[in-house]
Amino acid sequence: MxxxxxxxxxxxxxxxxxxxxxxxxxxxxxxxxxxxxxxxxxxxxxxxxxxxxxxxxxxxxxxxxxxxxxxxxxxxxxxxxxxxxxxxxxxxxxxxxxxxxxxxxxxxxxxxxxxxxAGVAEAVAGAARGLDNFLLLPLGTGIAAAVVVHGEPVPGATGSAGEVGHMPVHPGGEPCSCGQRGCLEVYASAGGLARRYARLGGTPGSDSRAIADAVATDPVAAVVWNDATQALGTALATLTLTLDPARIVLGGGLADAGELFFDPVRDALRAALAWRTPPPVLRSAFGxxxxxxxxxxxxxxxxxxxxxxxxxxxxxxxx
The missing domain is CATH 3.30.420.40 (ATPase, nucleotide binding domain)
Known part of the structure; x- marks a missing residue:
C-alpha cells in the first residue's frame, strides 16, 4: 500500500x-x-x-x-x-x-x-504571505494581474479580471496585437520590450535580460527601458487608486533585473501618487x-x- x-x-x-x-x-x-x-x-x-x-x-x-x-x-x-x-x-x-x-x-x-x-503561491509562501489584499503582476510574454481581495483572487464577472496588459497607458500610442493602441503590454512586458528594442534599431533577437545589461551603454536600450518603467509606474498608480493594495508584487523576466528595474518603477509610482503613500513594490519570491x-x-x-x-x-x- x-x-x-x-x-x-x-x-x-x-x-x-x-x-x-x-x-x-x-x-x-x-x-x-x-x-x-x-x-x-x-x-x-x-x-x-x-x-x-x-x-x-x-x-x-x-x-x-x-x-x-x-x-x-x-x-x-x-x-x-x-x-x-x-x-x-x-x-x-x-x-x-x-x-x-x-x-x-x-x-x-x-x-x-x-x-x-501565481498570486495564490505568493500568498501561501511568497512575497505576499500573510496579506489579504495585494496585487501580483508577472511581466512575461504578456502582462496579467492577480487581484487578491480578502484573501481570494478575484476572477471578475466574466473571468477576465486582471487583464491589465491591455490597459491604455499611451492613448493613441503604438499598436498592440489585441487591436488597441498604447497598451501597457506593448511597452512593459518582456516580449513588448524586446519587440520595441528591435523596432527602434536595437540588436534583433535581444531578450529583456540583454536589454537590461545594455541600458548603461546603449541609447536605444535606455529609451525602451525608461518607457517600460514609466508605463508600468503609471499603470500601478491607477491600480493603487482603484484597489488600495497592501503590497504590489512583480515577477517575470523584467523583475530579474533587480533595482535597475524596481527603482524607476517605484519612482514613477510615487510621482503619480502625490497625495498618498504608495504601497511597497516587491519582487516575486517564486519568479x-x-x-x-x-x-x-x-x-x-x-x-x-x-x-x-x-x-x-x-x-x-x-x-
Missing part, C-alpha cells in the same frame, strides 16, 4: 512558448520537472494533454501516487467549469480542459488562470515558478489535502 508520504500532486503551467510540468511532493518540493514546447505538432491542446499523461507516468515511476492535477493557463479561464474560453497566444477557444485531462488521467483536475494561481506552485496548491485543495502556511516556499539559495 502506498504510504501518505508518497502522495503527490501534478502541476502544469501552460505558457505561450512552453508547457512546464512538475511532480510536487507532500513537502511542497518539486521531485520531478518536465518542459515541452506549447505548439508540439502545431496543436497546443494535444501538447498539454500529452505532457499531463507523461507527468502522471513519471510520478508513478518515482513511486508516488498523484492525488490530483492543477493546470493553469493565460487568457479567459472559466475556473468553475474548467474551460479555457479564450487564450490568444495558445489559440485556445472554449477548450474543456478539465474534462479532457480528467478523461486522460482519471484524476481530479483543477483548472486555473496562471496569474491568479518563473509562481504559477506552477500555485497550480500545485489548487490541486492539493481540490484533493482535500492540507496547504499549511509556507507550503512550497522557495528553498534558500546557497552561498
Amino acid at each position: 502506498t504510504q501518505p508520504e508518497d502522495q503527490c500532486v501534478l502541476a502544469v503551467d501552460v505558457g505561450g512558448t512552453t508547457i512546464k510540468g512538475a511532480v510536487v511532493g507532500e513537502d511542497g518540493r518539486r521531485r520531478h520537472t518536465l518542459t515541452v514546447p506549447s505548439r508540439a505538432d502545431d496543436d497546443p491542446v494535444k501538447a498539454v494533454r500529452s505532457l499531463c499523461v507523461q507527468l502522471r507516468d513519471d510520478a508513478l515511476d518515482l513511486g508516488a501516487t498523484p492525488a490530483a492535477i492543477g493546470v493553469v493557463t493565460p487568457g479567459l479561464v472559466d475556473e468553475t467549469n474548467g474551460v479555457v474560453r479564450y487564450a490568444a497566444n495558445l489559440r485556445f477557444r472554449n477548450v474543456p480542459l478539465r474534462a479532457l485531462v480528467g478523461d486522460d488521467l482519471g484524476l481530479p483536475v483543477a483548472v486555473g488562470h496562471d496569474a491568479r494561481a 518563473a515558478q509562481a504559477a506552477q506552485i500555485g497550480a500545485a496548491v489548487l490541486a492539493r485543495r481540490l484533493a482535500g489535502l492540507s496547504v499549511p502556511d509556507g507550503w512550497g516556499a522557495p528553498e534558500p539559495e546557497e552561498g
